Amino acid sequence: QKIHAENKVYKVGTDLTFAPFEFQNDSGEYIGIDIDLLNTIAKKQNFTVDLKPLGFNSSVQAVQSGQVNAMIAGMSVTEERKKSFDFSNPYFIGGISMAVHGDNTEIKSYDDLKGKVVAVKTGTVSANYVDKIKDKYGFTVKSYDSADALYDVINVGGADAIFDDYPIIDYSITKGKSLKRVGDIQERCDYAFAVKKGTNQELVKMFNEGLKELKQTKEYDGIIAKYTSNSS
Ligand code: GLN
Known part of the structure; x- marks a missing residue:
C-alpha cells in the first residue's frame, strides 16, 4: 500500500x-x-x-x-x-564487539585491557559502552569520527583494541583486514x-x-x- x-x-x-x-x-x-x-x-x-x-x-x-x-x-x-x-x-539486529589486531596474542579478554588504549567511534553505542567499563578494566579511550580512522589506528599501533558493531568487524575481516574479535557480543539491539x-x-x-x-x-x-x- x-x-x-x-x-x-x-x-x-x-x-x-x-x-x-x-x-x-x-x-x-x-x-x-x-x-x-x-x-x-x-x-x-x-x-x-x-x-x-x-x-x-x-x-x-x-x-x-x-x-x-x-x-x-x-x-x-x-x-x-x-x-x-x-x-x-x-x-536488522546488531551488537558490539571488541577486536584486536590479528597478530595480538596478549589481549584475550577484557581483563587484559589494564593500561591499554581502546579506540571507538564518537557518538556510538560502542563509545557509550567503553565509557561504562573503562574504570573497571583500567583502560583509556580514544575517539575517532570515522571508521577509516578507527580501523587504521589499530594497524599503526595507536590503540590496542577497538569496539565496534560486530557485523562491521566481521565484514572487514572477510575483506582481508588483520583483525580478530575478542569476547562476547554485547548490547544487542535493533537497527x-x-x-x-x-x-x-x-x-x-x-x-x-x-x-x-x-x-x-x-x-x-x-x-x-x-x-x-x-x-x-
Ligand atoms: N550501531 C551503532 C550505533 O548506533 C554504530 C552506528 C555507526 O557507527 N554507524 O551507535
Missing part, C-alpha cells in the same frame, strides 16, 4: 563508511544494506532520497538540527535516543531508520510500509544476502 502519491525529496544522512551497511563502490557510489533497503523502499513508496554521507555523529546532529529529514546508518535503537528520535520498525522526534512521520510510515513489502517479497533477504553471504 502506498502511503503518499506525490514524489517528495527527503534528505537522509548516513555514515561515511560502515560496510556492509553503507560504503562506496569503485565508482564512488554509495551501496550497502542500508542504501539498498532505502532506495528500494523509496521506489516502492514513490519518494526520492537525497543521500548525505555525513558520518555517524554528524548525521545524528544533522537530524536534530533539521538539516536532514532522517538518517539510516546502522543506527541502534536505544532508550536514550528514543527521547530525541522516532524510529522505524527494525530492519532502524530514524527521524527527529515528532517530525517527518509520513516518511517513517512509508519506510515501514516499504520494509513490510520487501519482507513479503523476499527482496529484503536478497539485500541482506548480497552483502553478508561471505561473512561469518
Whole structure:
C-alpha cells in the first residue's frame, strides 16, 4: 500500500563508511544494506532520497538540527535516543564487539585491557559502552569520527583494541583486514531508520510500509544476502 502519491525529496544522512551497511563502490557510489533497503523502499513508496554521507555523529546532529529529514546508518535503537528520535520498525539486529589486531596474542579478554588504549567511534553505542567499563578494566579511550580512522589506528599501533558493531568487524575481516574479535557480543539491539522526534512521520510510515513489502517479497533477504553471504 502506498502511503503518499506525490514524489517528495527527503534528505537522509548516513555514515561515511560502515560496510556492509553503507560504503562506496569503485565508482564512488554509495551501496550497502542500508542504501539498498532505502532506495528500494523509496521506489516502492514513490519518494526520492537525497543521500548525505555525513558520518555517524554528524548525521545524528544533522537530524536534530533539521538539516536532514532522517538518517539510516546502522543506527541502534536505544532508550536514550528514543527521547530525541522516532524510529522505524527494525530492519536488522546488531551488537558490539571488541577486536584486536590479528597478530595480538596478549589481549584475550577484557581483563587484559589494564593500561591499554581502546579506540571507538564518537557518538556510538560502542563509545557509550567503553565509557561504562573503562574504570573497571583500567583502560583509556580514544575517539575517532570515522571508521577509516578507527580501523587504521589499530594497524599503526595507536590503540590496542577497538569496539565496534560486530557485523562491521566481521565484514572487514572477510575483506582481508588483520583483525580478530575478542569476547562476547554485547548490547544487542535493533537497527532502524530514524527521524527527529515528532517530525517527518509520513516518511517513517512509508519506510515501514516499504520494509513490510520487501519482507513479503523476499527482496529484503536478497539485500541482506548480497552483502553478508561471505561473512561469518
Ligand atoms: N550501531 C551503532 C550505533 O548506533 C554504530 C552506528 C555507526 O557507527 N554507524 O551507535
